[in-house]
Amino acid sequence: GAVVSQHPSWVICKSGTSVKIECRSLDFQATTMFWYRQFPKQSLMLMATSNEGSKATYEQGVEKDKFLINHASLTLSTLTVTSAHPEDSSFYICSARASAAEAFFGQGTRLTVV
Amino acid sequence: GENVEQHPSTLSVQEGDSAVIKCTYSDSASNYFPWYKQELGKRPQLIIDIRSNVGEKKDQRIAVTLNKTAKHFSLHITETQPEDSAVYFCAAILDQAGTALIFGKGTTLSVSS
Numbered sequence A: 001g002a003v004v005s006q007h008p009s010w011v012i013c014k015s016g017t018s019v020k021i022e023c024r025s026l027d028f029q030a031t032t033m034f035w036y037r038q039f040p041k042q043s044l045m046l047m048a049t050s051n052e053g054s055k056a057t058y059e060q061g062v063e064k065d066k067f068l069i070n071h072a073s074l075t076l077s078t079l080t081v082t083s084a085h086p087e088d089s090s091f092y093i094c095s096a097r098a099s100a101a102e103a104f105f106g107q108g109t110r111l112t113v114v
Numbered sequence B: 001g002e003n004v005e006q007h008p009s010t011l012s013v014q015e016g017d018s019a020v021i022k023c024t025y026s027d028s029a030s031n032y033f034p035w036y037k038q039e040l041g042k043r044p045q046l047i048i049d050i051r052s053n054v055g056e057k058k059d060q061r062i063a064v065t066l067n068k069t070a071k072h073f074s075l076h077i078t079e080t081q082p083e084d085s086a087v088y089f090c091a092a093i094l095d096q097a098g099t100a101l102i103f104g105k106g107t108t109l110s111v112s113s
Helices: none
Strands: A004-007 A010-013 A019-025 A032-038 A045-051 A067-073 A076-081 A090-097 A103-105 A109-113 B004-007 B010-014 B019-025 B032-038 B045-051 B056-059 B062-067 B072-077 B086-092 B107-112
Touching: A004 A090, A010 A019, A019 A032, A019 A090, A019 A109, A032 A067, A032 A076, A045 A067, A076 A090, B004 B086, B010 B019, B019 B032, B019 B086, B019 B107, B032 B062, B045 B056, B045 B062, B072 B086
Parallel strands: A010 A109, B010 B107
Antiparallel strands: A004 A019, A019 A076, A032 A045, A032 A090, A067 A076, A090 A103, A090 A109, B004 B019, B019 B072, B032 B045, B032 B086, B056 B062, B062 B072, B086 B107
């Protein structure tokens, strides 16, 4: 199957700082990538849809100024958590669909804000 | 938008027993229904999927059934093994460019030996 690579796999940052997470499609081009957030023992909640060359579409309740998404190429989308706070600590995971319906996921990023 | 309900939230079975997880969806336009298995701290892995033009699909010990009229679909695992223990998520989507999977809340399956 297609490969989606996410980096870093874990990060610890101080409150008030920003963190950038990268998501790459290694063997296919992804016009659209998706960012999810997963709190412990909960489901994957869609945060935003990242569109190559245009603005991301955010789900209701997700602050676009806090979670900056950039999709500058067909193989790379980035999520920047700005001015991170402890409540932003979570598992962030990206996803992309190659052609058919099947979605491929990155490894996920465990963000801990201290 | 789509809303997916999943039950039960936890399921404990003895090794060798069968496990059934059920999901309902709200958007009748959805036409693709995958099931994912997620182990702690790892990415979800697709285990089986079904499209709306099919009522049932089987892959060894795993099967999925779909009832379009009732808008529900189920995952069946037979002869469960301890390594089946994980969190299982159902999802629904209208299969077209740019649409995102919407997940159920997940079922924690525990298989005891």
